[in-house]
Amino acid sequence: MRISQRRGAAAVAATVAAGAILTACSSGGSEDGQTDAGSAAGGEDATCTNEILNADAPQVSVWAWYPAFESVVDLFNETHDDVQVCWTNAGQGADEYNKFSTTIEAGSGAPDVIMLESEILPTYTILDSLVDLSEYGAGELESQFTTGSWSDVSNGDSVYAVPVDGGPMGMLYRADIFDEYGVEPPTTWDEFAQAAQDLRDAGYDGYITNYPTNGNALNYALFAQNGWSPFEYDNANPAEIGIDVATPEAEEVLSYWNDLIESDLVATDDAFTSDYNTSLVDGTYAVYLAAAWGPGYLQGLSDADSGAEWKAAPLPQWDPANPVQVNWGGSTFAVTEQAADPELSYTVASELFGTMDAWELGIDEAALFPQWLEALESDFFVEKEYEFFGGQQINKDVFIEAANGYEGFSFSPFQVYAYDQQTQALYDMVESGGDAAGALQTIQDALVTYAQQQGFTVK
């Protein structure tokens, strides 16, 4: 009797507890949504990370994850009586985008101004969640920015964001390692492959560089350097898209890397993991194929090799007679459809990094690479000597030319999905020893199927 009672009680407890677990887990999703919306609404109301200096002025909420951004915000608020910026760091990259997507679905909770990488802009313009800034005169800004960055934020006469920083690519290399093994730093990709072999033959036990299968935008840039343009997409005609991923140009680049990987001359660690970070600075990789924000990233890493001597050089080229410059990353300020006062928000978006004072903070403290020509061409930036590179003027030597040579790139309106498919296909290729053509075809097929499922007409 006693036993059966206890059993009964336990069984009831079991069902109740099982129910509780179901409850806990199934409500998890919606709880997340609510927290996100809550914190976003906070952005509109009061909880700013920075201090509001002029409490009477209207406030514009901003989401951004720039390093040392607080000083830029403070500078803006000190110099503006008519508007104050209320800044929140809603996470970096995907973290912020996930929250932004949630606020779009919810119809409320988005900030007025949001920091977005240029590659993600089409993802949001197709959802009609960004304001066309040309209404507020953004078209006039065109001459103030680099050609490539302007092409990335505009579409015909429409302007969807104000460019801030960019990621023109260069090659950062360990001069001490190349010296020690008597190898010349490469200037073309042929020389690069040769250097990889020479370093190995001379007894260097690291890898010339790392080819991360999850290096989304990096891999795009490396393909683009050989003339790859996978997406044909125009905001004016949002239901149509051209997808051409598996091209001979891309195959050439991917086969090149695949060969180096199969000869064990290039590592394949995932990017942005702690393993990768350590390998970057402890001499495991001799070269870091980097964007202009790369030096800032390197300096922030610990466990660095004390004898390291870093130098910057232009990115190796496929055809040295016709050098092609590419871009990896870079961000913009966009005004969201939910902005209470789009015109005032546009003022904030265009003026936050619209002064030389702000850019001095951005360049010195956050290691940003300006797309605003006045800052880009200023002596302060051009002549800047970087202690980390032994006093080399890396902007003058490498990155300014790269930025000016960049012509823009057309991303898809489902870029996160495209990146995820690429990561998977490249990983499978490396893991199973597959070939480049197969991997690219897998991506192509997945994207076409997905686009059709989403209601696009695939050209």
Place this chain on the structure above:
Amino acid sequence: MTTSSTAVDQTAGPAAAGARGGKLRRSSSTSTIDSKRQWWGWIFTTPFTIVFVLFLIVPLSYAFWMSLHNKGIATGGESVFVGIDNYVRAFTDPIFLDGLLLVARFVAVMVPIQIGVALLCALVLDTLATQLSKASRLLIFVPYAVPAVIGALMWGFLYSPRFGPAQDLFGLFGLAAPDFLSSSMIFTSLVNIVTWQWVGYYMIIIYAALRTIDPSVYEAARIDGANGAQIALRIKVPMVSSSMVMVVIFSLIGTLQFFTEPTVLRSVAQGAIPPDYTPNMYAYSLAFSYSQFNYASTIAFALGIFVFIGSYLFLYLTRKQSGLKS
């Protein structure tokens, strides 16, 4: 004789009548108390009911409503009623079905390991009564006190080919450590993390049930000639079977909804753990990475149906052991 029998009858009569009357009175008074109790019961559960409706019924209904609509990103954000189309798509979606198959594999491997280890630990700890057993009990339980995210992050470091101790440990025997984060090892690595995390919790539940067994039962068994192993297998295990059923249900539901550990580990193994590794992760990616909230709701509901059927089936099959049916 007759008088005495009448006397008995007489005495028995009122007693019986009294008993009958008493029974009647009792039953009528019980029903009023019952109905009053029921009212009070409802009032007492109000705080829970409000929270339950607000945070479970309402979001679930909304999610269900969403799962019946669709909104393609190219079609201008117009929400269209599509009936069960999304469900048809979900149950023919190879990604979702592969995900289900994967969590089913996790259930097949992880649940027996967890329950087996937990039962073994509980039985051993129940038999020993030394200071050491108290310390071990605590040590086995401690991983459960570590938050799942922290635990997974920590294992991420332990598995790391560079920072992890594996290379050194295998090096002692002149072997090369396997890459725990490669696609061929990731299944095992995840099973290990989850087992480490949950065994202590399940052990405590089983152990608590073992402690409630009357020691005289063991005494009787011993007098009947049972040895230690027989007592453990024939007496202890059957007597804690209802707790075991509960623990299996926990483990089953948790595993079918597998999310936290692979999501955290994904930050160091993006190739080996795709964003749609388990159905729950698939729903998350669809909603928050790809802005497909409608289809994500469908996947979440479809998974819910699967979990419900799985748990119901299990409870039905074990109704004897759990005491749901005596």
